[in-house]
Amino acid sequence: MRILIADDDREAADALSAFLTMHGHDTEAVYDGKSACERAQTFAPDCVLIDIRMPDVSGFQVARRLREGLWTGHMRLMAITGESAESLVADASDDLFEHYFLKPASPLAILAHIDGVSNVYSAPASPFAPVVLGAR
Secondary structure, three states: OEEEEEOOOHHHHHHHHHHHHHOOOEEEEEOOHHHHHHHHHHHOOOEEEEEOOOOOOOHHHHHHHHHHOHHHOOOEEEEEEOOOHHHHOOOOOOOOOOEEEEOOOOHHHHHHHHHHOOOOOOOOOOOOOOEEOOOO
């Protein structure tokens, strides 16, 4: 699967990209929202993991732009955020993201979700109840 990772935390984006590549996925990492929109057109990913709070273009704006594109109908969008559910309420829209991962998200949980869910766009997760991954 082709996966684009958009996160302004370069180390986190590169580490997740390397992990997913080790598990057989074709990945690329970008570090801002503008680059995510541009690279999605040329890389044509099956899945885009998007940090919600990036300094130039927010993850919500990236998702809206990608959803507007005629070429993005097959694309699965997943949010990665350090924000609490309450802080997402103002910007969130249930039709933007298939899943919300709360940072620090477990790479194994992300991999399991990517590999375990059909490539067909499924019902979106609620941003009001993000999944906490890696917590015990």
